[in-house]
Amino acid sequence: MLQEERKQYILNLLNAKSSVTVAELSKAFQLSEVSVRKMLMRMEEQGEIKRTWGGAVSVEGSLQEYSHSEKVPKYLKEKLSIAKAAYECINDGDAIMLDSGTTTLQIARLIKKGPKRKIMVTTNAINIAMELAEAEDIPVVLIGGEVRHRILCCTGNFADEMVRRLFFDKGFVSGNHISLEHGFTTPNIGEANFKRAVMNSSKESFIVLDHSKFGDDSLSLICPIKEIDTVLTDWGAPIQFVEQLRLKGVRVICGNEPVNYWKDTVL
Structure with a gap:
């Protein structure tokens, strides 16, 4: 594969899934990881990508936000592994909060x-409430407010005020990015306020993020690293990044890769 073909391969991957690791590129190109890092460094210098811990992300802006339907097919195996890890953290008798998101939807299905x-x-999340409406023995409280049609959730002042009046044993919060420099972020300011309120109202908060969201920032800060209790992620999370989080006092739980995904998945 020629140099330009490798560059295009990387850009196509980032267009499809927003992040890529040095390890997977090394395997795809049959090159050493040192050679791959040099290639990524040159691409960053040319403004084509942004390098991260153990890989690279696309240069899309901090306002980029995918709709629910666009996010559903991305990283299905990883989301299921995170959901299973989250379910293990829930006990009988818990009052929990499930933020909107495709990974939290998998938690609801479990x-x-x-x-x-x-x-x-x-x-x-409207779709999570509808999902759990089928389980009549699971009480559900739906937070109201301004409906975000593409995300299928409610936010705004009404939603924030309602959350501040409730107290949860465990809160599961989704987001778009996490970086060591700036923390846990999301593109929408209103959503950032809501997610922060959920974390403040939870005795224990869990951030649910697949590995593609590591190493970059979105527009709005939800919380800095020092305020994070636990990160739930998948087996593909960059090892060095995970180690740095743990050194900063953050508990990190990585879900295992399913042995037989299509047999085990909850869709």
Whole structure:
């Protein structure tokens, strides 16, 4: 594969999934990781990518936000592994908050079908509330407010005020990016306020992020690294990044890769 073909391969990958690791490029190109890093360095100098811990991300702006339908097919195996790890953290009798998102939707599906039944779920996600409506023995509180049609959730002052009046044993919060420099971020200012309120109202908060969201920033800060309790991610999270989070006192739980994805998946 020629140099230009490798560059185009990287750009096509980033267009499809927003991040790529040095390890996977090394395997695809049959090059050493040192050679791959040099290639990424040159591409960054030319403004084609942004390098991160263990890989690269696209140069799309901090305002980039995908709709729910666009996010559904991305990283399905990883989201399921995170959801299973999250479910293991939930106990009978817990009052939990599920933020909107495709990974938290997978958590809701495990709750609906799993053996733990004495759980009360609060959510601002319309689709999660509809999913759990099929489980009549799982009480659900739906947070109201301004509907974000593309994201299928409610935000705004009404939603923020309602969350501040509730207290959860565990809150599961989604976002768009996490970086060591700036922390946990999302493109929408209103969503950032809501997610921050959820974390403040939770005795224990869990950030759910697949590995593609590591090493970059979105527009709005949800919280700095020092305020994060636990990060739930998948087996593809950059090892050095995970180690740095743990050194900063953050608990990191990585879900395992499913042995038989299509047999195990909850869609």
